[in-house]
Amino acid sequence: MSKWYKKIAEGIPSSSIFKKSIPEGVWDKCPECKTKIKEDKIVFQLFVCSCGHHFRIGSEEYFSILFDEGKYEELFREIVPKDILHFEGPQPYKERLVSEQAESGLTDAARVGKGRMNGVELILVAMDFSFIGGSMGSAVGERIARAIDYCIQHKIPLVIVSRSVGARMMESFYSLMQMAKTATKLALLGQAAIPFISVLTDPTIGGVTASIGMKGDINIAEPKANIGYAGPKVIKESTGKDLPKGFQRSEFLMEKGFVDMIIERKNLKSTISSLLQLIIEKEPID
Ligand SMILES: [Zn+2]
Known part of the structure; x- marks a missing residue:
């Protein structure tokens, strides 16, 4: 807790x-x-x-809000990011990782928790935007992939709360590969008929939206969250057109059919657990 x-x-x-x-x-x-x-x-x-x-809140807050009594077991914490490419920049990636970890107390930008939500046993993955913008490097991708494997192996549902700028540029193509890896794992989860609920929070942008965020059996958004692949500025410059009011916000996306429900944070737990109970009751996981 x-x-x-x-x-x-x-x-x-x-x-x-x-x-x-x-x-x-x-x-x-x-x-x-x-x-x-x-x-x-x-x-x-x-x-x-x-x-x-x-x-904007982080994984610890979502775990506390969504898990019964805030109790959970953290999985795959031992998978940590590495500076594979010896990336240099205003601050070398190796140093950045050390300072981010010391400052946040986190080891990377996503955590995997196992626990119960109104009695339903599940895996909940939550992202931390405070850690390099919640970007998906190889460790984040691997944690998510293993979380999905765990759900398949143990036949329990998956919930992912996304909040991310997308790929982690300091890991270049190792980061991009995570999109294909996590998307493929989600396809396997679907084949195993295990429910996946995606929760999109502000902001969910770039590769995480494409590989995970929009792939839920049910896609839920928090109100007024900025959700999209490319940002509005890039789209405006590419198309040369003014964008409609509320573009890429939860409400706009629900109107266009990309998001199924907009749920306030206080109702997230009851909504997700009710949906999972309904799905499992109708189609038991076996
Ligand atoms: Zn206010």
């Missing part, structure tokens, strides 16, 4: 936990309605402003 969730359970939210959970610079003001955020209130509201703005 995460610290902030435990504090909620105890009725005493902590400002230090709150500040760690909310991206720096936005924690004190809602970017949507500009009102000052009261720390204890926003924690109790699962990091959603009264105006409906969903603050």
